[in-house]
Structures are given as C-alpha cells and as structure tokens.
Amino acid sequence: MTTSTVDNATIAREFFRLLSEKDITAWGDLWHPEAVITVPYPAEGFPTEIRGKAEIVGGFHGLMANFDLFQANLTGVYPAADSDAVCVEYRNVARLRNGVEYTNDNIAVFRFRDGLISEYHDYFDPRRFQVVVDALPKD
Secondary structure, three states: OOOOHHHHHHHHHHHHHHHHOOOHHHHHOOEEEEEEEEOOOOOOOOOOEEEOHHHHHHHHHHHHOOEEEEEEEEEEEEEOOOOOOEEEEEEEEEEEOOOOEEEEEEEEEEEEEOOEEEEEEEEOOHHHHHHHHHHOOOO
16 A cells, blocks of 8 residues: 555654553554664664554663653645655753653654555764763663
8 A cells, every 4th residue: 555645744743642642552553563763863871763563662661661741743745746755843841750851852763564654763962861871760
C-alpha cells in the first residue's frame, strides 16, 4: 500500500498528538515493525539509534513515564513533493516528574513504508535534552 504525502503528513500530526497525550500504546500503532529512530546528536547516555517497533515502543513507554506534562507544539509540517518524506518543526514544552522544566526546538524527518512510519530522524539540542536523560531510572 502506498500513501500520499498528504496522508503521511496526517500520520506525522497524529504522531505528535498521541505523544502529547502520552498514549504510547496508540502511538505505537503508527510504527512499521522494522522502523528505526535516528538521533544524530544524542544527549550523553542516549542512543543514536533505536531499531524495531517493539524496542521503540518499549523505550517510549519508559521515557514518557518520566513526564508529568509533555506537549509537542507543531510549528511547521512540510510534506515532500516527490517522496514519502515529511519534515516537521516542533517545540517541546514539558515538566518532568522531578519538577524540572524541559523545552527544546526540534526538527524531525519522517519516512514511511506500507502506510506506517519506517524512519524517524530527530534533530534537537542534546544539551537541553540532557535533563530528560538524567531523570531516567538507572538500571
């Protein structure tokens, strides 16, 4: 099944809506089984890549459990004219359970396969994201 760039943009918007609601179970339904998240500039202790839907969803269940409040505010959604890519600009405004405020300006690039997210590249300031990584439970 091939989706249009309009449908892909709708999926990208839904991605952020569900993430802001912290509905990771429904959010997980948007991912292809072989999906990959790439973080080219991660905070210290955060991976540069997460492979597979199960790993992505499991990781985000843990990550989002550390937030009292999480809001991803979209500032631009740009579907590519001749590919399945969608670029999204957004600003995170959040509060961790430990009371620390977190904000960051991000750019994400989505790719799709079979109507599902197959690749997600997230670009953000890793220095600001460090407060989130530091708040994660230690194994």
